[in-house]
Amino acid sequence: MLLHTFLAPLALASVAGPAQQDHYGWIHLFDGKTLEGWTEKGGPYDGDADWSVENGVILGREAEGARGGLLYTEQLFGDFEFECDVKINAPFDSGIFVRMLPQKRGAQFTLDDRPGGELFGIYSNGYLFHQSGGDAAWRSGEWCHTRVRCVGHPMHLMGWIDGKLVVDYQVPEGMDEAFTPEGRIGIQVHGGMNDPEDAAVRFKNLRARRLPPMAGENFTVDESGMMTLTAVGEASGWQPLFNGVNLDGWVPNGGSGPMTAEAFEAAGYRARNGVIEALHSGTAGEIRTARTNYRNFQLRMDFQLTKLANSGVYLRSVDDGTNPSFNGTEVQILDDFNWEAASGSKLAPYQFTGGLYGAVAPSKSALRPIGEWNTYLITCVGSRMNCALNGTLLWDVDTATLEPKGGPPFAERAKAGFIGMQRHGSAAESESEVGASFRNLFIRELPEMGPSAR
Template identity: 40%
Template sequence: MTGWAAFAVAAGLLAAAADGSSAEPFEQTSDERTVLFDGESLEGWTTRGGRYDGAALWTVEDGTLTGRVGENGAGGLIYTTRSYTCFDLSLECRMDHPYDSGVFVRMLPPDSGLKGLQATLDHRPGGEIAAIYADGFLFHNTEAEQYFAKDEWNSVRVRVTGFDPRVQVWINGRPVTDYRLPAGTPGFASRGLVGLQVHGADAEAASRKVQFRDISIVELDVFEDVEFDGADQKKNAGALHRALGGATGGASQARRGAVSEPATSEFTADDVEALTEVARDAGWRDLLAAGLDGWKAIGTEGGYEIAGGVLSIPADGSGHLVTVDDFTDFRLRLDFKIAEMANSGLFLRGARAGGDPAYSGCEIQILDDFNWEERTNSKLAPYQFTGGLYAAVAPGPDKEYRPPGEWNRYEVLVRGSRMAAALNGRLLFDVDTLGLDAKPPFAERAATGFIGLQRYGADSVDGAVSAEVRNMFVQPLAPLAANDAGSQETGSKDGGER
């Protein structure tokens, strides 16, 4: 089983979810970070459920989350009780020198078969601060130690974006690491727990400790390192946000871990965006900028309108609106808003030969989850809720969905047989479609085709517009060669936790 298919199984994305798909309304606070540690208890934390459970001792002392080795020098992690996809994590850390700790991201249980990543805090002679590690070094960092104060409090910031993760680290405000996992590298999780570490040591280490305080997080869009223009930059970044501006280094530079300041995406729930020169140079295209030029209606033709950068899909008629151009491998981002009792969908790689594009290509569902079953007196299959890969994969357990009348955001990666999607920054699925039990099999579906939006007429929709779409950007990608995914360096005697 490939890493992507293994992730779908491990996360329970293929299992039926009787009540988890009809989510409560998602309340996004644009200017506030989420506090992960209250300074008084271990509420919201657990020592089980990640890749490196152990027997370290975790307590609350003087308002700090404090870790020590356990019996016989046993190490271990403490994790957040909920998982995250992309985020900006901020904390302060103090260690009794010498000590080995770290910040772990996207941690899943060992039986998932998937790894997360560690930003090392190895404050020992020969250790490395802000190296990137995953059962072996992915990026060495011999420079950041000089910025980490011995036996004092240090500010640590870790930022994770992308389905294939980009990990950036700041120590005491100084950017020290910018590592991007090569696209298509198998065996890594796209979501998981955040963990803090006590590394196993000899019995002498029992007299030393690591402490954490002021731990907070803000969730980010998956494509947060893409620069778009025209929106308030405060979305998602909260009080810690800085306009970091400027183009990032090339892919080869990022893979090596060279430090660059990210070009942050700029989005708020009320804005229509435009592509910046940086985004255009990276190959992004605005699918709505030219109005309905570049689109073709299949089925009912009249009624579509693009005004003020917003596409309106009528509540009557049937069919779909599709791009004139075909796409093979790409990243796609769009915002959508639906009316009550609306039913729509996002088609990917739809075949030109006709037939239902949900099966000639595929469809990510868009539906009024909040009212559909009750008002239709029906029971939906798990994949029929918003965010499901239709007739194949149910949306993931972290799904957050805003109700009708509010804007939501889809971010999608389609590359070869891999398909990944996020809703409002939270992973829905990341699968190898060739490993799915779907009819027809994905191997028989189009490898190239249109991007489309479903028009599903329904008398139950109140008003003339069923769905609206804005900020619809696509970035065609070159196919991945078999040797494009990088291999990790070695760097551990046991190949496990560092």
């Protein structure tokens, strides 16, 4: 939520670069022309291999003196999937590395296409898992599609070659201190092998997608990034707030009863491709659950922003004609990156994404770049509330002790109410008709003394 409005349309430049996210959450890491977004420095195995771009692929060879090394993404990834096409002119030793940082160990999916080499073994300062079946799926000298999955801490590592699962390895408990929960993805030229002149590795179609928190425990995630409850999730009390098809169970604030899709769109909201879109134009400032008595709960949701988007999540708010940010509570959602420069206004600390509006600033910035999906996990139990963004705890407070900058004290606000999302702003403020998008909305109700989000 921000009360500032623009007086005139703004001319906005689109953000270009190789790391662009598509509709399904995949980040395309290679533009086919340059190594922008990649670095040779960023982990414990920095080197000086011969990396280049030829004919739309990344080409890796040993440099003079049989020097090797890694090429890392500049971006860091925690729980994620990464896939690419790989072609090796054997004999050659390469690999795909995950969660690499200078002071911590990562792990490698080996691509050692030499006699006796292992294809998709797991290596980290020694073999964690020896691979005996990867070569059956590998086609030396041809393009092979590889996919790796890294989740949890300690890591659960899975790898596929041409669609065949060839490794499924869980790093043992007790080893998590040796690894980092987040790091860079790397591709390798091993070096030191004095390979034949034509020996090389080629990579193309490199992309990654971050996986939502709790994926694989309470929820499964499909190719498009949509989550479905598992039996464990259902048994744990999680329930969907959005059916992914239409806005049944939702109403614009101030509205009542079932509405047609056309009426919702006129109000400024629509359901499309499993996503709730908050449009810049419309008659209603908020959309809320038809149910209005949520009291103690955990809420998890994904949100995505366009440039200059301004939104928020309402918790325990009531539809009585007053401001839902202050008759209940609001957790802020905003384009932190561009708002101040575009609006000419200075944000209060609590106005950045993750702030408890009017009261608590986020402890750090955890918002992902515009166009990428983010995940909130918010817990409300009695007067205690906490909020995690993309796995980072932003605050954990007793609202009864806070002195808000606007509205009544939290002790005088509603103790139960609706869950809602804000639509704030106008089409003049952005190039897109959509401001914020929401998906994978799930809630589980808790007893008066429940678990925290930590």
